[in-house]
Amino acid sequence: MIGKEGTLYDTVEIVKPDIIALGYDQAHSEKEISENCRKRNLNVRVVRLNTPLPETKSSKIKDELGDSIYRI
Numbered sequence: 001m002i003g004k005e006g007t008l009y010d011t012v013e014i015v016k017p018d019i020i021a022l023g024y025d026q027a028h029s030e031k032e033i034s035e036n037c038r039k040r041n042l043n044v045r046v047v048r049l050n051t052p053l054p055e056t057k058s059s060k061i062k063d064e065l066g067d068s069i070y071r072i
Contacts, residue, residue, distance in 0.1 A: 008033070012042060020046045025057075 008028070012020065020037075022028055030046040037044040 009036060009040060012037060012044065013040060016042065017044060020044050022046065022048050024049055024051050 008020075020033060022030065022033075030048055033046045034044070037046075
């Protein structure tokens, strides 16, 4: 799921996922996200993904699917 605008924790608190998968090119720190989730009493595993398709970007998905994919 691509998060909504605001902080990523706004989305996490709504969805309450078991896992947060960060893209290979996201600047977020796995450790920082894990710590901030724990502070919010959210038990979330944070992982970093590698991409098998380097030419695929979330901006391309947004262009093809429109803004509706960003709403939750």
